[in-house]
Amino acid sequence: MMRREEEGVAPINFMWHLVWDFKWDLFKGLLTAVNVSIAALILSMVIGMIFALARMSRFKVFSIFATVYVNIFRGIPALVSVIWVYFGWSLLFGHNFTVYQAGVIALTLLYSSFFCEIFRSALQAIHKGQREAGMALGLTRGRIFRSIMLPQATKIAIPNIGSMYIGMIKDTSTFAIIGMVEVVRVTQNLNSTYFQPFVLYTAAAGLYVVIAFLVDFIFRNVELNFSYPPQGRIAKFLSRKKKKRVEGLMKST
Amino acid sequence: MPTSSNNEVLMELSGVRKTFGTIEVLHGIDLQISKGSHAVIFGPSGSGKSTVLRCMNLLEEPQEGSIKFLGTEYGPGNGKDDVKRGKPIELRRKVGMVFQQFNLFPHLSAIDNLALPYRSIRGGSVQEAQERAAHELNKVGLLKFATNYPSQLSGGQQQRVAIARALSLDPELMLFDEPTSALDPELVGEVLAVMRQLAESGMTMVVVTHEMNFAREIGDLNVFMEAGNIVATGGSDFFENCTNQRAQEFIGSVL
Numbered sequence: 298m299m300r301r302e303e304e305g306v307a308p309i310n311f312m313w314h315l316v317w318d319f320k321w322d323l324f325k326g327l328l329t330a331v332n333v334s335i336a337a338l339i340l341s342m343v344i345g346m347i348f349a350l351a352r353m354s355r356f357k358v359f360s361i362f363a364t365v366y367v368n369i370f371r372g373i374p375a376l377v378s379v380i381w382v383y384f385g386w387s388l389l390f391g392h393n394f395t396v397y398q399a400g401v402i403a404l405t406l407l408y409s410s411f412f413c414e415i416f417r418s419a420l421q422a423i424h425k426g427q428r429e430a431g432m433a434l435g436l437t438r439g440r441i442f443r444s445i446m447l448p449q450a451t452k453i454a455i456p457n458i459g460s461m462y463i464g465m466i467k468d469t470s471t472f473a474i475i476g477m478v479e480v481v482r483v484t485q486n487l488n489s490t491y492f493q494p495f496v497l498y499t500a501a502a503g504l505y506v507v508i509a510f511l512v513d514f515i516f517r518n519v520e521l522n523f524s525y526p527p528q529g530r531i532a533k534f535l536s537r538k539k540k541k542r543v544e545g546l547m548k549s550t
Numbered sequence: 551m552p553t554s555s556n557n558e559v560l561m562e563l564s565g566v567r568k569t570f571g572t573i574e575v576l577h578g579i580d581l582q583i584s585k586g587s588h589a590v591i592f593g594p595s596g597s598g599k600s601t602v603l604r605c606m607n608l609l610e611e612p613q614e615g616s617i618k619f620l621g622t623e624y625g626p627g628n629g630k631d632d633v634k635r636g637k638p639i640e641l642r643r644k645v646g647m648v649f650q651q652f653n654l655f656p657h658l659s660a661i662d663n664l665a666l667p668y669r670s671i672r673g674g675s676v677q678e679a680q681e682r683a684a685h686e687l688n689k690v691g692l693l694k695f696a697t698n699y700p701s702q703l704s705g706g707q708q709q710r711v712a713i714a715r716a717l718s719l720d721p722e723l724m725l726f727d728e729p730t731s732a733l734d735p736e737l738v739g740e741v742l743a744v745m746r747q748l749a750e751s752g753m754t755m756v757v758v759t760h761e762m763n764f765a766r767e768i769g770d771l772n773v774f775m776e777a778g779n780i781v782a783t784g785g786s787d788f789f790e791n792c793t794n795q796r797a798q799e800f801i802g803s804v805l
């Protein structure tokens with residue numbers, strides 16, 4: 298500090314209280330980011346799974362379509378995607394999306410391509426004996442998928458879904474450009490009034506980090522609940538009920 | 551000829567050819583499995599034993615030949631189109647299969663490994679499916695492990711659950727593909743005991759195995775395969791009176 302004053306530079310005055318004063322604005326920005334990213338997460342997972350199945354399909358048309366889709370959209374940055382959806386779409390088709398819609402669509406376009414790959418590799422990681430056992434028992438293709446492949450693939454995919462979600466949250470920061478009032482936009486607005494970039498952007502970074510820790514915690518719990526034998530609290534509770542019934546059966550058999 | 555050849559033929563393969571890519575691995579297999587008989591298939595690695603077994607429940611679709619089961623034709627056929635054609639899924643629901651690697655569903659407890667397929671195929675309540683599952687687990691001596699997951703069972707126990715799972719669907723024919731090959735030696739006995747019991751109960755069985763003593767014990771149709779062909783067959787006396795030199799050499803090397 299001394300040196301800076303000696304050099305005639307204005308002393309740095311960190312106004313950390315700004316973070317506290319505007320905590321609700323920052324928090325609302327965070328909620329918006331979470332809101333958009335969760336909607337996009339759900340959509341991307343559903344569409345990604347459909348694309349994964351298409352990509353593994355025997356029918357060339359489907360697998361080529363899915364492969365092209367994946368390779369196009371996983372290469373596009375979120376910033377470009379959202380500008381295209383928000384401005385480009387209305388230019389081309391005369392239909393305006395709301396900022397919220399544009400954000401969800403932009404993220405879904407990108408992340409469904411990542412989820413396609415995540416689900417495809419998860420499905421392919423399952424030992425082929427699992428499908429064969431299902432077939433040998435005379436189960437239908439749909440039943441094999443729903444009751445054998447899907448639960449096992451989901452478990453394999455969970456850690457990757459978690460890290461994808463953290464990426465989605467971070468990508469919402471680019472939506473400031475179309476005027477979405479998420480964390481970065483709130484930070485920009487505050488900064489243009491108070492000229493405290495260091496304080497405000499440190500706070501913003503802190504919020505993203507907190508979310509990343511939280512997401513990691515949640516997904517590790519989900520993973521525990523999907524592991525076998527069950528280890529998470531919810532799964533343990535459910536399996537205790539089941540166990541009781543089976544124990545009744547064991548006595549009567 | 552096997553003593554059981556007088557009985558009703560349950561499954562008949564004729565002229566079954568199977569090609570992977572450009573390589574033909576079965577060069578026209580003819581085999582009759584009579585109801586209640588216990589066929590043993592043996593031969594060197596890569597001779598096509600598993601492929602024959604997998605053609606029997608259409609896990610592999612043959613390029614040529616006929617697979618007749620209970621009067622219904624399932625294979626590509628042999629030109630005579632007067633026979634009733636069945637769907638593979640109908641065949642599989644009457645034919646049980648036990649794999650070398652057990653292939654239990656790791657995300658389901660032992661009892662649900664049985665109850666899920668049972669309920670999916672037969673319908674009915676969860677309670678009914680689990681009652682049946684408990685009954686079958688009891689028969690292989692594993693009722694007290696009903697709520698264990700496959701990862702909490704030994705290899706021998708897993709294979710017994712896999713056998714119980716196949717039996718819970720009331721198959722007419724049971725296929726075993728080297729059911730004890732993945733097991734530690736001390737666990738082989740418990741699985742063979744279950745299979746012996748099943749054989750004694752009159753179940754029709756086709757067993758691919760390297761356990762020659764077991765084969766000798768239950769096999770009333772012995773089939774020696776080499777390089778995609780059935781080279782020699784014989785009844786219970788096959789191991790003593792076999793005249794085929796390659797089969798003799800093979801038996802000598804395994805025993």
Ligand SMILES: Nc1ncnc2c1ncn2[C@@H]1O[C@H](COP(=O)(O)OP(=O)(O)OP(=O)(O)O)[C@@H](O)[C@H]1O
Nearest residue numbers: 570571575593594595596597598599600601602728
């Ligand atoms: N899915 C497949 N694709 C290509 N080739 C295959 C496939 N399955 C089997 N083969 C080939 O077919 C031949 C017969 O295989 P098969 O598994 O039936 O032999 P096997 O007698 O059961 O041998 P093992 O005792 O080692 O189990 C082998 O040469 C094998 O490499």
Ligand SMILES: [Mg+2]
Nearest residue numbers: 599600601728
């Ligand atoms: Mg084999």
